[in-house]
Amino acid sequence: MSAAPQAPLFVREMGLPARFGLYFLLGLFLLALDARYTTLAQVRAGVNALLHPAQMALAWPWEWAQHVAGFFVTHGELVVDNARLREQRDRLGMDLQDRHALVAENERLRALLNLPTRPGMSAVVGEIMETAPDPFSRKVVINRGSGHGIQPGLPVVDAVGLIGQVTRVFPWTAEVTLLTDRDQDAPVQNLRTGLRLIVSGQGSDNQLVIRFLDMHADVQAGDLLHTSGIDGVYPAGIPVAEVVRTEPPRHTPFASAYCRPLAGVGRYRHIAVLRPEPAVAAPASKGGRR
């Protein structure tokens, strides 16, 4: 240690240029080795393992300081950000709800459009505007009236099945009595046995009843009831209800059966009124256009 700084009296080493030349060649060799081959990866990894803790230790206070500074600087920003994001979230939530509603409505409208039209009937698609403010009846007002060819007595369906009947008609609107109204009946036919029945509303949105059922009638839970078409009001074959359970006679000589309406009675906004086609379609006259 003591003799280190002084130059030795007798120099026994290579001259400076020679040593530099050697180091230069060694450097070039290393460069070429590292650039062309991967043999130095191990060496590099080893040296890096030694250096890395030092690097981490050096970086730590630096990062910590930045962390603290960031905490204080950004607190105000966080408050602003938070308010802005909250507002944005609410707006997006509303948008999302709108979107859900639109998607569902779109699906129902598509189903209505795909409604197989029955021979002799055409569908007038309408929208429910309001429900009658009467707790004892199930009636809705639709935005189709006599101006659209609606007449009293026409059946009203949705994409699945019957939901009611037009009972009153105004020029641009019409009142529809739903299947579930207390006074509304529909003649149906058991799809399984062909038995003709009459289902009546009960004033409940999801229950229909068959009163005065013969106690030996072949009606079981799960039977599907379609319109029979013998009343001249409803066309035959519109799905109406599914039998949920039957009740044996108790105080009356008749049994009864409770049914669930198949269509979304009282649920959706879009319906279709089945309108009879004019008896003879007017032939399209080419001459009339000229």
Place this chain on the structure above:
Amino acid sequence: MNGDKPLLPQGAELVRPPTRPMVYLCLALALALSLLPWAGTIRWLVPDFVLMTLLYWNIRAPRLAGLGTAFALGLLIDVAHGVLMGLNALAYCTATFVVLMVRRRLENFDAARQTPQLAPVLVGKEALVLGLGLLLGHGFADWRWLAAGVVGAALWIPLVWTIDRLTGRPESSGAREPG
């Protein structure tokens, strides 16, 4: 007795000669300085503290820091910066060699006069690294990095002053007046 200039020209004051641990500690500090996580936006302005310290010791005590030290430090820097092995080693060796060639002249100058002579070395080292990188197909060379050499030259005086104070070298002995 008298604080005036002595009548006869005096030699260098007696100073504690630098020791090997002192030199290595200095170099380690410089290495730590260059390993600091500098922000990427000013990274190209950060001078090569290791090379500057190395040159300082090569001027002051060439037997304690020579080409071998330069090469080893260069390899360390290569690994730490993740560049090709030998790139900085080569550059450090070259810079050290140039400085050792003119060492006899440099050691008689004070820091202010050393600056213009060392600036080409510092800038040249950056240019050498960039050139070698370009030559070895490391794609685009960012010539802004040459600024690090200029900044290094500007920081040469503070660096010399700092190391002088750290190693207990009196102010006046930094350089002998030429002539």
